[in-house]
Amino acid sequence: MRIVLDIWRQRGPRDPGRFVRYEVPDVSEHMSFLEMLDVLNVGLVERGDDPVAFDSDCREGICGMCGFLVNGDPHGPTHHATICQTHMRHFADGDTLRLEPWRAAAFPVIKDLVVDRSAFDRIIAAGGYVTIRTGSAPEANAILVPKTDADRAMEAAACIGCGACVAACPNASAALFTGAKISHLGLLPQGQPERARRAVTMAVQAREEGFGHCTSIGECAAVCPASIQLEVIARMNRDFVKATLTGRDEAAPVAVFPRRGPAGGGG
Numbered sequence: 001m002r003i004v005l006d007i008w009r010q011r012g013p014r015d016p017g018r019f020v021r022y023e024v025p026d027v028s029e030h031m032s033f034l035e036m037l038d039v040l041n042v043g044l045v046e047r048g049d050d051p052v053a054f055d056s057d058c059r060e061g062i063c064g065m066c067g068f069l070v071n072g073d074p075h076g077p078t079h080h081a082t083i084c085q086t087h088m089r090h091f092a093d094g095d096t097l098r099l100e101p102w103r104a105a106a107f108p109v110i111k112d113l114v115v116d117r118s119a120f121d122r123i124i125a126a127g128g129y130v131t132i133r134t135g136s137a138p139e140a141n142a143i144l145v146p147k148t149d150a151d152r153a154m155e156a157a158a159c160i161g162c163g164a165c166v167a168a169c170p171n172a173s174a175a176l177f178t179g180a181k182i183s184h185l186g187l188l189p190q191g192q193p194e195r196a197r198r199a200v201t202m203a204v205q206a207r208e209e210g211f212g213h214c215t216s217i218g219e220c221a222a223v224c225p226a227s228i229q230l231e232v233i234a235r236m237n238r239d240f241v242k243a244t245l246t247g248r249d250e251a252a253p254v255a256v257f258p259r260r261g262p263a264g265g266g267g
């Protein structure tokens with residue numbers, strides 16, 4: 001099949017950027033989307049042109065490195081799948097696809113379809129350490145975890161940190177990501193000692209990175225390739241309010257979420 005691509009080309013953070021049209025003939029329906037871009041890039045390199053920059057690593061939907069907008073959809077039209085796991089059979093011969101990077105102030109464009117997602121790393125780092133006894137591996141049944149809690153914790157831990165939730169949200173909110181990271185520890189006995197402090201420091205860091213408010217639109221959960229549910233946001237909010245009202249977090253600031261406009265557009 002033949003695919004026409006309008007791709008956002010931006011040489012660097014200061015370049016204004018623009019869409020450039022390319023045509024990729026002879027695309028197999030069995031190719032993944034990224035393999036199709038590999039074919040495009042081979043042709044560009046052979047012509048002496050700059051290949052299109054995009055992130056990828058595992059190409060198996062587990063690392064969270066890949067991701068960009070396809071016709072405005074984070075990771076393309078196949079919901080709950082990463083773009084590396086999206087195959088060309090989902091498109092038709094002659095389709096014109098518009099590819100652009102995540103659009104959010106907290107995710108500045110580095111080049112073409114690559115954005116800087118280190119804001120997510122700083123949110124994780126703000127969570128700090130978990131207090132555990134080190135030494136030999138503990139006996140497996142020493143700390144019993146209810147099955148429902150273990151299941152919910154595992155579901156939250158499935159977040160791969162790709163950033164699609166931010167790209168889909170009209171407020172460019174990172175609430176789904178932050179809620180998932182807070183929830184997967186907060187649901188387990190091992191995560192209880194620092195639970196209150198962690199909920200506050202991570203939520204505050206998300207705000208400081210420039211992500212917007214969650215206004216419960218739900219676009220994030222609709223596009224999340226790991227199917228993270230909105231309940232993680234409710235759990236984060238509950239932990240946050242409890243920590244600040246009960247004073248269980250000694251470092252909790254008084255006015256954590258000053259009112260401000262959306263932190264960027266997207267999806």
Ligand code: FES
Pocket residue numbers: 055056057058059060061062063064065066067082083084085
């Ligand atoms: S490249 Fe790892 S999730 Fe897509």
